[in-house]
Amino acid sequence: MRMLRHIRPNWLKSYAFFYVLFLYLPVIFLPIFSFNTAATPRFPLSGVTLKWYGDLARTPALIDAAWNSLLVGVSASILATLFGICAARAITRYRFPARRSINGLLMAPLVLPEIIVAVSMLLVMLQLGLSLSLITVVFGHVLICIPYSLSVLTSGFEGFDRSLEEASADLGESAFGTFRRVTLPMVSPAIISSLLVSFTISLDEFIMAFFLTGTDATLPVYIWGQLRFAAKLPGVLALGTLLLAASIILLTIAEIVRRRAARRTQNMGGVLA
Secondary structure: OHHHHHHHHHHHHHHHHHHHHHHHHHHHHHHHHHOEOOOOOOOOOOOEOOHHHHHHOOOHHHHHHHHHHHHHHHHHHHHHHHHHHHHHHHHHHOOOOOHHHHHHHHOHHHOOOHHHHHHHHHHHHHHOOOOOOHHHHHHHHHHHHHHHHHHHHHHHHHOOOHHHHHHHHHOOOOHHHHHHHHHHHHHHHHHHHHHHHHHHHHHHOOHHHHHHOOOOOOHHHHHHHHOOOHHHHHHHHHHHHHHHHHHHHHHHHHHHHHHHHHHHHHHHHHHHO
8 A cells, every 4th residue: 555655646747747748849849940040840950040030020921910919919808808807706706597507608618619619700700791800800819718817817806805895885985986996906916817818818829810810810820821831931930939938928927926916815814814
């Protein structure tokens, strides 16, 4: 029995190591080959250069795609966070029929096949007479980002001490005033995390943008188009490296903000207790 207890932790550590290695090893090759002087990604590297990164700033189509992704990402993150605040507030504060079912429906995009959701969104947009543009891409990205936003915001609202709202109400503040002056400042770290996570998801989203975009391509759609040309591969690797770095930085910031908010809530709960 003692031997089994000794083997199990070692086995779990080995499993975790090989899992992370299998998951992230292909990603590591992306920045490595982006510095290669040759256009073909292979070992050994023929040299090290920053030429491909310099060419990115001199590509008008890429600059336009970057602005489109920035516009879509900001719009989708703001809308998804606003909807997420309303949903998280209702789910954590009130008890009503079918509450769990509604929560499950809001989280459904996480488990539904994304291509099916994208095709469905495309059919709905066409039936409504909407022309495909960045606006329709924003609609699609909001649908995808809401579950992530809701997960972050629900955690923030659940960790919030309701006695603070009750104290505000006892002092004569209205419900909206309490929400604006007490609740929102307390859950602001969760809101910031939601904005960062939603923006990151929107920035990297391809399938929804591919089906719903018109003539204005986002960065993932632009990358897909460039992959048809072998000569464009080094630039794609460089651009992919920048997107990877941006995603890691944004998600790291969101996690730091979330953890600090959790520690602050725990400390405040200890003081009130």
